[in-house]
Amino acid sequence: MSVMIQEECVSCALCVDICAEACIVEEEDQFVIDVERCTDCGDCLPACPVTCIVTH
Numbered sequence: 137m138s139v140m141i142q143e144e145c146v147s148c149a150l151c152v153d154i155c156a157e158a159c160i161v162e163e164e165d166q167f168v169i170d171v172e173r174c175t176d177c178g179d180c181l182p183a184c185p186v187t188c189i190v191t192h
């Protein structure tokens with residue numbers, strides 16, 4: 137399992153401070169998760185108002 141941010145991201149940044157690993161970063165069109173540092177803890181999923189953070 138891994139955690140990813142889908143294209144519905146509205147760049148609100150609400151997920152950023154939730155992540156203890158500080159691995160959610162802003163890119164040009166949306167926020168993305170650095171898969172090298174993400175521990176798949178799942179803490180960021182409920183923080184997203186548009187539920188675009190998903191496990192797959």
Ligand code: SF4
Binds near residue numbers: 154156157176178
């Ligand atoms: S699953 Fe955990 S470590 Fe990974 S981005 Fe979300 S809060 Fe950060």
Ligand code: SF4
Binds near residue numbers: 149152
């Ligand atoms: S909380 Fe959701 S919509 Fe907001 S920046 Fe994070 S992934 Fe994007």
